[in-house]
Amino acid sequence: MEQYLQLFLVIPLLGFMVSLFFTNKQESHIAINAYLCFGIQLLGILFFTIYWIFQQSPILDLKHFTFYKEENIEIFLDFYFDRYTAVFAILGAFITFLIAIFSKFYLHRDSGYKRFFSTILLFFFGYNVTVFAGNFETLFIGWEFLGITSFLLIAFYRDRYLPVKNALKTISLYRLGDICIILALWTSHHVWHENITFVKLNDVDLVASNISNHYNQVIFLLCMIVVAASIKSAQFPFASWLPRAMEGPTTSSAVFYGSLAVHLGVFLLLRTYHYWEPILAMKIIIVIIGVMTALIATLIARVQSTVKTQIAYASIAQIGLMFIEVALGWHVLALIHLTGNALLRTYQLLVSPSILGYMIHEQFFNFKPKKHSNPHSVGYKLTNSLYLLSMQEWKMDLLLKKICWDPLKRIGKGFNFLSNKKGLIAMIIIYIAGVIFLVLNKNLSQQIDHYLHLFYGIGGLIMILMAFVEKSNPLKAWWLIILSQSYVILSIALLNDKYEYMEIILYIGGLCIAAIVGTIVLLKIKKREVQIDLNDFYGLIDQYPSLGTWFLIACLAFVGLPFTPSFIGLDLMYSHIDHEAYLLVTITSFSFLVLELSVLRIYARVFLGPNKKQLHPTAFRSS
Numbered sequence: 001m002e003q004y005l006q007l008f009l010v011i012p013l014l015g016f017m018v019s020l021f022f023t024n025k026q027e028s029h030i031a032i033n034a035y036l037c038f039g040i041q042l043l044g045i046l047f048f049t050i051y052w053i054f055q056q057s058p059i060l061d062l063k064h065f066t067f068y069k070e071e072n073i074e075i076f077l078d079f080y081f082d083r084y085t086a087v088f089a090i091l092g093a094f095i096t097f098l099i100a101i102f103s104k105f106y107l108h109r110d111s112g113y114k115r116f117f118s119t120i121l122l123f124f125f126g127y128n129v130t131v132f133a134g135n136f137e138t139l140f141i142g143w144e145f146l147g148i149t150s151f152l153l154i155a156f157y158r159d160r161y162l163p164v165k166n167a168l169k170t171i172s173l174y175r176l177g178d179i180c181i182i183l184a185l186w187t188s189h190h191v192w193h194e195n196i197t198f199v200k201l202n203d204v205d206l207v208a209s210n211i212s213n214h215y216n217q218v219i220f221l222l223c224m225i226v227v228a229a230s231i232k233s234a235q236f237p238f239a240s241w242l243p244r245a246m247e248g249p250t251t252s253s254a255v256f257y258g259s260l261a262v263h264l265g266v267f268l269l270l271r272t273y274h275y276w277e278p279i280l281a282m283k284i285i286i287v288i289i290g291v292m293t294a295l296i297a298t299l300i301a302r303v304q305s306t307v308k309t310q311i312a313y314a315s316i317a318q319i320g321l322m323f324i325e326v327a328l329g330w331h332v333l334a335l336i337h338l339t340g341n342a343l344l345r346t347y348q349l350l351v352s353p354s355i356l357g358y359m360i361h362e363q364f365f366n367f368k369p370k371k372h373s374n375p376h377s378v379g380y381k382l383t384n385s386l387y388l389l390s391m392q393e394w395k396m397d398l399l400l401k402k403i404c405w406d407p408l409k410r411i412g413k414g415f416n417f418l419s420n421k422k423g424l425i426a427m428i429i430i431y432i433a434g435v436i437f438l439v440l441n442k443n444l445s446q447q448i449d450h451y452l453h454l455f456y457g458i459g460g461l462i463m464i465l466m467a468f469v470e471k472s473n474p475l476k477a478w479w480l481i482i483l484s485q486s487y488v489i490l491s492i493a494l495l496n497d498k499y500e501y502m503e504i505i506l507y508i509g510g511l512c513i514a515a516i517v518g519t520i521v522l523l524k525i526k527k528r529e530v531q532i533d534l535n536d537f538y539g540l541i542d543q544y545p546s547l548g549t550w551f552l553i554a555c556l557a558f559v560g561l562p563f564t565p566s567f568i569g570l571d572l573m574y575s576h577i578d579h580e581a582y583l584l585v586t587i588t589s590f591s592f593l594v595l596e597l598s599v600l601r602i603y604a605r606v607f608l609g610p611n612k613k614q615l616h617p618t619a620f621r622s623s
Contacts, residue, residue: 001055002062004048005079008089009128011041016121024114031104034117038100038124042093049086057083061134061199073189073575077141078134080198084270087335088131088263095259095346096124102350103251112156116249119156123149127260131267135197136185139271143181143232146261147174148556151600153252154245155608159539164608166244168601172405173241175596177231179589180224186574186585187221201275211278222276225268226286233265233319234312236293240396242316246308250349253308258315258345263338266319269326270334283327290323299390307352315345408594412465419466419476427463427483431456434490453495457587460487464591467598471534474602475522481558481598482515488591492573495584507573514557518599521551525606534602537609548607555599560592 015037022030052058060081067075099120107113126145133139151174155167188196191214200206211218229235234242242262246253256262269276269286276282294317301313318341325334389395417423434456463484470477493504524547525532525540532538541548577585 001048001052001058002060002079002081005060005062005081005132006064008041008045008048008132009079009125011044012037012121012125012128016118016125019114019118019121022114024111027104027108027113030114030117031100034100034103034121035097037121038093038097041124041128042090042097045086045089045093049090052081052086059199059202061197063134074195075137076135076195077138078197079132079138080134081132084267084335085131087339088267089128091339091342092124092127092131092260095342096120096255098346099251099255103249106251107249112158116153116156116252119149119152120252120255123153123256123261127264130264133271134199135195136181136188137195139268140178140181140185143178143264144561146264147171147178148561150174150245150256150261153248153256155604156248156252158541158608159610160247161537161609163247164537164604166247168597168604170241170245171600172597173231173238173400175593176404177228178596179593180228180231182574182592183585183589184221184224184228186577187217187224189575191217191221198271201272204274207274208278218275219279219281222272222279222282225272225276226282226289229265229268230289231265232268233262233323234316235265235289235320235323236296237396237399239293239297239313239316240393240400243304243306243309243312243393246312250308250352254346254349257312258349259342262315263319263322263342266322266326266334266338269323270331273326273331277329286327287324290320290327293317293320293323296390296394299386300393303387303390308349311345311348311352315341408465408590409469411462412467412469415462415466416469418462419470419480424479424483427459430459431483431486431490434487434494438490438493453491453584454587455491456487456494457491457584457591460484460491461587461591461594463487464594464598468594468601474532474534474606475519475526477534477598477602478515478518478522481595482511484591485511485558485595488588489573491584492576492588495577495581510557514554517550518554518558521547521554522606532606534605537604538606539609539611541607542611544607548603551607552603555603558599559596 015033018033019030022033052060060079062079064077064079067077069075100117103116103120107116110116122145126142126149129142129145130139131142133142151167151171154170155164157163191210192200231238242257245257248256276286297313297317297320301310301317304310304313318337322334322337322341325331325337418427434452437452461484463480467477467480467484470480489504489507525544528544529538529540574585574588577588
């Protein structure tokens with residue numbers, strides 16, 4: 001039976017590849033391709049699950065393909081099937097099939113018809129990789145595809161200001177969750193000394209022994225998993241991104257943020273339950289997150305003026321309750337609750353335009369003013385305070401901005417004096433000196449060798465922060481990104497003598513191609529346009545669609561899109577950071593957090609948003 005698991009990933013991937021050959025005018029062909037893909041997947045998973053149940057529901061595990069293997073490291077695909085996989089896979093196939101039927105008519109004659117269906121098929125592939133994953137590496141592949149497709153679907157109306165702006169906001173938090181998963185992977189490698197599979201995590205005795213031997217590291221690993229799950233499921237204090245993500249088409253909002261992707265945080269907790277269940281503190285933390293989210297999201301939902309925002313916060317509140325159910329061990333209830341919430345939110349989002357008409361009718365014909373109470377009473381003042389706080393969504397956006405992004409911007413601006421020509425030349429010379437140090441590593445004194453890797457790690461972080469705040473020249477920002485990654489690779493190579501040249505070449509190989517492609521595209525844009533900076537959106541995707549596509553591919557290769565050499569190299573890089581090198585892993589993680597934001601910011605500013613030229617219609621900045 002295990003051999004059939006891979007088919008459930010092949011079907012959506014094949015559907016995505018077929019969709020690329022159609023033109024936007026071939027709407028019926030595009031829709032039929034999606035119907036066949038989702039329909040075959042739905043029937044296949046239903047029959048497979050029924051047969052699996054008649055076979056006494058054994059846990060299935062298939063080690064499918066090894067990307068890279070050496071003495072201490074093995075990166076491989078692993079597929080897994082149990083009751084959680086069955087529920088999520090059936091639910092995902094059913095909802096995406098319904099969405100495909102609805103979207104055929106909803107997006108009829110839309111300029112992005114083909115782009116929408118291709119992105120939904122790619123999302124469905126990433127979703128299935130995640131729910132069928134048998135280890136953290138495979139799960140992370142699906143997790144990355146979900147993040148990229150989320151960005152593309154939110155920015156679907158790419159000639160408008162808000163969709164593009166909110167797509168960048170959403171991907172910034174998604175990237176924070178990705179970094180948490182990467183740190184969990186890094187800790188897992190050092191704790192288990194292998195790429196642990198979920199089959200082994202179900203071994204209670206093995207997990208108990210691992211926790212007792214590496215308690216502090218396991219606590220850190222589990223905290224990273226909880227943070228990643230909280231971000232993906234929009235739990236407090238990360239809840240504000242979900243209503244912003246509703247800027248995409250209603251159908252993508254239904255499948256992404258109403259039903260499937262938003263529940264994957266619950267899936268991650270269910271999948272790793274046996275790892276954190278013995279630790280009471282983790283259960284208490286998850287319950288607290290769930291309770292706070294349920295209360296705050298309910299208050300916010302009751303005072304919002306837009307239907308999509310009300311539905312978003314209502315869904316967040318229900319997912320908070322699911323967190324509590326998972327922590328208390330009520331997993332069957334959590335699965336039933338999850339299924340009901342996903343189907344309800346899908347329905348509500350799809351009919352939300354009709355609801356607006358009904359509510360307006362209700363306001364005109366059945367409006368009853370509320371009776372006034374004593375304005376000086378404690379209850380009245382408390383109600384008003386909660387009302388105002390909920391109207392402002394408990395200032396979660398401002399909180400994240402002040403804590404996460406403003407400090408990074410301040411640091412980047414503080415080193416802006418290095419971004420001139422002399423500064424760039426000096427950084428290149430320092431990098432060449434570092435390569436010489438790497439070759440002469442055995443002849444260096446132990447004290448110099450100890451601090452050298454930190455010096456280059458900090459240098460890489462400073463340069464990526466400079467790229468993050470660079471506004472005058474996109475080409476300069478791109479070169480700073482390239483140089484920063486070179487510094488990061490060098491810092492890890494200086495730290496660990498076992499980091500082989502072949503592994504470095506594997507990572508650099510993917511980055512070099514992306515760097516060259518991105519540079520060529522930006523040079524062509526600079527040659528054709530009078531002035532391009534990063535202060536505003538230029539919306540050049542309609543004028544240069546092929547250049548925009550190639551630059552997006554280059555950006556995705558830079559951030560380690562799965563199945564590229566840079567993705568495998570990224571995993572290898574983290575594997576070679578020592579388990580006691582906490583400062584370097586922190587610096588490296590911040591570098592990769594800002595990396596995706598920097599490259600996608602360049603793409604969004606140059607190619608997306610309202611076009612500056614008067615030949616194109618100008619979309620309003622608010623909607």
